[in-house]
Every structure is written in C-alpha cells, then in structure tokens.
Amino acid sequence: MPSLAAQLGQRLSDALGVDPELRPATKPQFGHYQSNVALRLGPERGVAPRQMAQLIIDQVDLSDLCQPPDIAGPGFINLRLRDDVLASQVRRLLADPRGGLPQTEQPLKVVIDYSAPNVAKPMHVGNLRSTIIGDCLARVLRGVGHQVVAQNHIGDWGTQFGMLVEQILDEGIDATGLTLDSSVELYKRAQAHFRADDDFADRARRRVVALQSGDGATRAIWQALIDVSKAGFNRAYRRLGVLLTDADLAGESIYNDALAGVAADLERAGIAVPDAGALVVFVEGDQTPLIVRKSDGGYGYAATDLAAIRHRVCDLGAGRLIYVVGAPQAHHFQQLFAVARRAGWLPPAVPAEHVAFGSVLGPDGKMFKTRDGRAVTLDSLLDAAEEQTAPAIAMAAVKYADLSNSLHKDYVFDVDRMVATTGDTGPYLQYAHARANQILRRAAAEGDLVDDAQALAPELSEPAERTLALLLSRFGDTVAEVADQLQPHRLCGYLYDLATALSAFYEQCPVLKASGRTRASRLVLCRATQKVLAQGLDLLGIVAPERM
Numbered sequence: 001m002p003s004l005a006a007q008l009g010q011r012l013s014d015a016l017g018v019d020p021e022l023r024p025a026t027k028p029q030f031g032h033y034q035s036n037v038a039l040r041l042g043p044e045r046g047v048a049p050r051q052m053a054q055l056i057i058d059q060v061d062l063s064d065l066c067q068p069p070d071i072a073g074p075g076f077i078n079l080r081l082r083d084d085v086l087a088s089q090v091r092r093l094l095a096d097p098r099g100g101l102p103q104t105e106q107p108l109k110v111v112i113d114y115s116a117p118n119v120a121k122p123m124h125v126g127n128l129r130s131t132i133i134g135d136c137l138a139r140v141l142r143g144v145g146h147q148v149v150a151q152n153h154i155g156d157w158g159t160q161f162g163m164l165v166e167q168i169l170d171e172g173i174d175a176t177g178l179t180l181d182s183s184v185e186l187y188k189r190a191q192a193h194f195r196a197d198d199d200f201a202d203r204a205r206r207r208v209v210a211l212q213s214g215d216g217a218t219r220a221i222w223q224a225l226i227d228v229s230k231a232g233f234n235r236a237y238r239r240l241g242v243l244l245t246d247a248d249l250a251g252e253s254i255y256n257d258a259l260a261g262v263a264a265d266l267e268r269a270g271i272a273v274p275d276a277g278a279l280v281v282f283v284e285g286d287q288t289p290l291i292v293r294k295s296d297g298g299y300g301y302a303a304t305d306l307a308a309i310r311h312r313v314c315d316l317g318a319g320r321l322i323y324v325v326g327a328p329q330a331h332h333f334q335q336l337f338a339v340a341r342r343a344g345w346l347p348p349a350v351p352a353e354h355v356a357f358g359s360v361l362g363p364d365g366k367m368f369k370t371r372d373g374r375a376v377t378l379d380s381l382l383d384a385a386e387e388q389t390a391p392a393i394a395m396a397a398v399k400y401a402d403l404s405n406s407l408h409k410d411y412v413f414d415v416d417r418m419v420a421t422t423g424d425t426g427p428y429l430q431y432a433h434a435r436a437n438q439i440l441r442r443a444a445a446e447g448d449l450v451d452d453a454q455a456l457a458p459e460l461s462e463p464a465e466r467t468l469a470l471l472l473s474r475f476g477d478t479v480a481e482v483a484d485q486l487q488p489h490r491l492c493g494y495l496y497d498l499a500t501a502l503s504a505f506y507e508q509c510p511v512l513k514a515s516g517r518t519r520a521s522r523l524v525l526c527r528a529t530q531k532v533l534a535q536g537l538d539l540l541g542i543v544a545p546e547r548m
C-alpha cells in the first residue's frame, strides 16, 4: 500500500505529466503537504502561477484523500488530508504485520562494509562509529526487504604481522595466551624494536615473506593473534548489541591470493602502468595515482580493496555496495570506485557508495582524548556513558548521538547532554516509548486492551491527535528514504518529532481520564505511536525498554 504522500504525488503527476514536487508542509497553517509546481509550470505554459494552481486543482480530483485544496501566496497548492483518511491509515498501520515497514520494489543484494577494526590494535572511535552506523543501515535495508551481506573487512594482513610474529618469537611468549590489550602492548614493543634494531627489522621483513608464502609456524602465530583480536571485537559487538558475527568476517587476508591476479588483469587491460618500479593507475583529474603494487613488490590497502570489490560483485552478486568508513578515506574510495569501474568489476548498474562520517570531538572541540590524554577507545567511551546511567540507556545515548547528526559532521562527545531524558537524545525516545507503554499497561489492567488487528479508526478531533496521526502516516516514507539515501539522522529526526508530538498529545488529550469512544480512540493512537517508536528504535539498533 503506497503511503498517503505517494498516493497524492502519483495522482498529481498522472494528471500533470510532471513531478508535482510534493513536500511535507513547512508550517502547520500550510496544511500537510504542499506543491510549488504551479510556479514553474505556469510560466512554462504561459499562465500566471496562481491561475495555473487553480487549473491543477480543478483538473485533479483529490477529494477522496484531501479537504478542498488551498492556493496560497504566488501559487502554492496546500493540501490537507481528511481526518477519516488519516484515521484509517493509523488503523492500517496497526494491523500491518510488518509494522508499517515499506517493502522495496527492487530487492537487491546489498553488501555493507562496516566496523573493520584492525588486529592487535584497539578499536578506535572510527571503528565504533562505523559499527553503529553500519548496523543501523543493515537493519534499515533488511527491514525494507533487501538481502544484506555484511562484510567485516578487518585489518588482519600486512607487513606489521612480520614484526608482531618476530617479536613473539623473540620474547618466547605463547601467542594463544594474549588478550586484545596485551597484543596492543606487544604491537608497541614490536614497533620500538623494529625502529631500534636493524637486525630485528631484517628478520621482521623476512617473516612477512614467510607469512605470505604460507609457512606453517608463522601462520599459526598469526592466526593466534587474529583469534585473540576477534574475541575482543566480539566482546565489543556484544556490548554494543550489534548484529555482526564471525560469519560476517571477511578480512584483508582472504584476498591475498587474488592480488597478483588483480594486478595482472589491470596491467593487461592497460589500466595500470609501471611507475618507478611500482604498478599504479592514474585516475583522471587526480594528482596522486592509486598504487596497485608497491615498488618492493608488496600489495597494500588499495589492491586488497580492488580484489574485495571484484569478489563482492562477481562472486557474491552484490547489486549495491556500501562502505561505512571515516571521511579521511574519501579519496581512497573515489579512486577505488573509478578504477573498479574502468576494470569492469563494478558495472554501471551497481552503485558504490562511501558513507563517510566525521570525527568525535572532546568538549574542547579537539579530537577526543581520555582524561589521561590517550586516544579514546570504544570501551572508554561506553564506560563514560555508563558512569552516568544504566547500560541500556547509556548505549542508547551513545548510538543516538552517533546517528542523529548528519554523518559527515564532526560531533562533540558530551555525555551529560547525551544521557539526558529531555531534548533530542536516545534516552528521550526510550522514555517516550516507555511512557506510552505505561499508559497502555494501565488501560489493559482496567480491561481496555488494544487489539492491533481489529483496532478502530481513531477519531481525530484535537489538533494534537491529528498531528500524531499525520506523523504516523509518514513512518514508511521516512524509512524508505533512509534505505535510499543512507542518512540515519532522518529517521532520528522523525522519531524525535513523533516523541514530541506524543508528549503534546498527552498534555492536550487525556487518555486514561477519557471515556467511551474517545478513550478507545486515544489508546489506539498511543499504541500505534508506541509500536512505531519501538520499530524505529530497533532500526537504529537501540533497545526500547518497556519501563524506565
């Protein structure tokens, strides 16, 4: 069932033969939806815009959906949905077994690359943001009917492993006894050793060769390092309540055997060319080339990512590629997509999108550091939030802060603001949900249960009731838009508006104190709002406790 906005839009565009540019009204006095198309169409067809607007509303019959349209100002068409139409939409939403989630007409296999922490390194804030944003996008895309394949491109390969393995052998430690923390310490010692000792550096380089050629003992230690880190990542995923599992792991190392082929194919196609001993691709309009093979013969981050694109499109059958990675890597992905397109590994029909996000800043506006001046780890962030409030609420606070701003913007990590139950915060939404629950629980205790499948169409006599119903009718479109544009803050903004409308509704429209049809009808509005809040929070990856 298309949304009310979609039905209005369709009706208008059928009649006009052009996009009616229908938008939600900017102010309540302009109705529910407005179209400014007459301002464009009038001059084009030699008619004054206001007259054009009149011609349009005379021509299109919207009376089964709207009250008689208004023409405002220079020729804006203001549309106001009929109360009975909004009310039956609320009833339909409640009866919908999918909870109002729209279904895409074009289900795709969507590969999302997110989280991607590095072995033997602490999860940094970038990995945290990627995990939270990627989890939300995965939920939304799955929710609207796409098949989502998560690819956790962990950093489990590279020259640093030569030095790590060599350090383990030097120290004579048992790698299986390490933890993520102790392997991070080991990393630091190995780095210092590498810088200070030429002989060690040589051995570390030879160890890289042994690792790449599959030497058993070397591989065993490398594998132990990965297992230790994986256990640490999984602990973080559990703490965050994200959906990632070991089945989603597709680290850099799995592409190792494909790298020589990637380079050879690119060279044969004349796309990659030798340059000072390296093999590179010059991308149009770009100063620095993409390095496929380094002059020492090694392959790096870019070659691995090319192999990964080929795998995702050609083997996994992806119809859309999404990369949730910090903004500093924008240039890398631009080059990568351009090269993959030229190589034919990324057909024109498969969109590839870098969902770039900004940094987390401290209260001083600089990169966030812990009190003792160290870079912030995932755990320290979560700990800071949990110092203030219960874990489920702390998590909502952190996730919502991450999702509710435009992704590309940096944001300030302000725990006090984030955990507040007032304002545009995760806990506020949880609270609104719990409050609706409480009313429904009390009514149920008095014998008034809302039966979702058989609910009555609520009467909408108060403005606050109408606003709530109008917002409820926009849930599906909002989710569809996030699935399309990959901007979780749109869903956050929607849910915040809904929660705010709910609290205005309580204030203006007593529920439990009302009786008869008014009470039944308000309970339906409560229930529909509670369901949409729960559903929406779930799409954000935030739990909605029944009580708070």
Ligand code: ARG
Pocket: 113, 115, 116, 117, 118, 126, 127, 153, 154, 155, 305, 308, 323, 325
């Ligand atoms: N491991 C990288 C980092 O921590 C992120 C990898 C992102 N994914 C990719 N396919 N390059 O910065």
